[in-house]
Amino acid sequence: MPAPSLSFENVSKSYGAVHALADVTLSVDSGECLALVGESGSGKTTLLRCINRLVDPDGGMVRIDGRDASALDVIELRRSIGYVPQEGGLLPHWRVSRNVGLVPWLRGAPDAPLRAEEALELVGLPTATFGERWPDELSGGQRHRVAVARALAGGQSLMLLDEPFGALDAITRHDLQRMVAELRARRPLTIVIVTHDIHEAMFLADRVGVLHAGKLEQVATPAVLGAEPATPYVAHLLARAELLRS
């Protein structure tokens, strides 16, 4: 089964007087990896969370494989979408295997432990070594691998990464980015990743969407984005990243 496609149609969201999202229209193809970049408060996380309805838009529509997300059962929807939060968000009172098997277990799948084992292998953590550990017995990088495994153990082919690796050191972060790239090679996956790290976006994504104050400034491949920034803000953002790199 191919990975789902996504589309945002005139999606808006306000918190009081603050327009977190203003009329965002954007689509993600099946199997594509889209990165959303922007500063804090740009609306990138809000847009991501509209997909699994952690946020319900005030206006517009999110479609998953053409179906209106707001018409789907929210619990079923969330169980069908892999989600990796910023700090990993492992349940501290569950062992690694149980954490990873969460979604199959919620669905009542009898093979939840097996699915957990497969998912752990996928992220390079052998169950024999790590399955019975508590989350606080893992390194930061291992915890994030477990979180990714948990997002995929239910057979999800749409994965949302919510500023996933921001808290890690540069080397570990790079390992995890390579792991995500390899995952895409091994199974059909549509990925939306929110990051404030332009380099991460450029490395992982097929296309990059730049958000600024709730508005979508530009969506383009990394090459096009670097060559032809559509707005002064995009140019500014890229220039600053260049400066930071040197």
Place this chain on the structure above:
Amino acid sequence: MKFGSAVVLLLAAAVVVAILPGAAPADTAAMRPERARPVVIASKPFGESYLLAEMFAQLLESEGIEVQRRPGLGATTVAFDALRSGAVDAYPEYTGTGLLAILHEEPRGDAQRVFAEVQKQFTERYGLRWLPPLGFENGYAISVRAETAQRYHLATLSDLATVAPRLSAGLSPDFIQRADGLPGLSRAYGLRFQSVRPLDQALKYRALASGAVDVVDGYSTDGLIARYDFTVLRDDLHFFPPYQAAALVGARLLRDDPRAVAVLTRLSGMLNDSTMRVLNERVESEHQPIARVARDALHDLHLGGVRNDSATAADASSGAGRSTFLAYLWGRRASLAAQTLRHVELVGVSLLAGILLALPLALTLERASRAAEPTLRVLGLLETIPSIAILAFMIPLFGVGFWPAVVALWLYSLYPIARNTYTGVRDADPAAVHAARALGMTPMQVLRYVRTPLAAPSIMAGIRTAAVINVGTATLAAFIGAGGLGEPIATGLALADTRLILSGALPAALLALIVDAVLAQVERWTTPAPLRHRTAR
């Protein structure tokens, strides 16, 4: 589910199932007046009242009438409410108290007129009857130290009024409040003390002896007045009404058991002031067992020298000689064991009931957060009601004894459990809660599998707090006849018997430590392992 509330509930249930059979039968009699039951004889918490009640009880037993003793009920209101509600059949009361504190009428006339008045009104209003007076009066007695009396030349209350602004008074809370107490006395004599401190009935004589206060109230037949050689000031304006002692008898006994009433009436007119002072002296100063003093008194009155085998709270004061405290405790082991068991029952049943309500309530509040703070604030308000007041409120509703005390303790246990549970689930690891929600747990699943287990240490902290508070508060339950380790404390206070007080207070303190330690172990079982490590590290 291995963790969390389920385990807490199961353990608590197991504890209570284990103790409930012992708890239930003892008091169902008080709840179901229609069944044949022993005659319930109560007293108020001071020596003479204990003694008279014990004499009532032994006299009835000598005629083969079964008796249940409820010594040391709170104060006048508690004992009277218990009589009115039918939870108690008879207790010794004083006509003046009936007139002023219960009927709220002005004092009038001599002893005969007051007796006739209370007799008439109690029959009409409450269906209760005063048996003919026992024969002595025990009016209020305002006492000072002998040296104070000498220094200021005090003989009467009028003399006292002239120097009162230089003196501090220690008065029983009862006396400070009631119409025939301090307010009326102040008006009649123009009394203004430098300070007025509420002091327990028994403590105040010690306070007077030690110089902590200069003036105390008491009763004219108090044995301790003689023991400390205090000077009783004469009521020269005849402010205090006559306080003739008599048995006050409840409606059920009058209706169903005329023989018991007739037996009690045999004591009428048999006692006088000097007899009572001697008897009180034996009880209060010499710490002789009340059962023995009562037996001797009945014997001297040719009303039978009854053997009394049943253990009573009064018996607890058997301060035999000068043995060591440990030997003393050993001598009391049977009643101590029974009282400790009863104490555990009080705490266990009320705590379980508290968990059964507060835990689900707090979890519900997590789902309905707008109602949370108002609800918790109401529960918190319950904590501010003084224990003895909340216990007294229970009597019209539930009578006296075990169950009203359980209800009161249950009310006290709600707030710590609900507050800690609510705070615990509300503040449970936000990252874990967020992830669980995002991956498709329903709100109930989040509550059950994430918030509640993560809140386990906080929930257990609430339960431990409630348990320790209840162990302490349960000692006050003795004032409404619930028994427990408060019984020796209350009796000991009333009789100024330090060893008796300690024989209740020390086991109660020990019990609090044990209960806390046991619940600490339960906390270890219910807390998920990694959270446990985190606190241990």
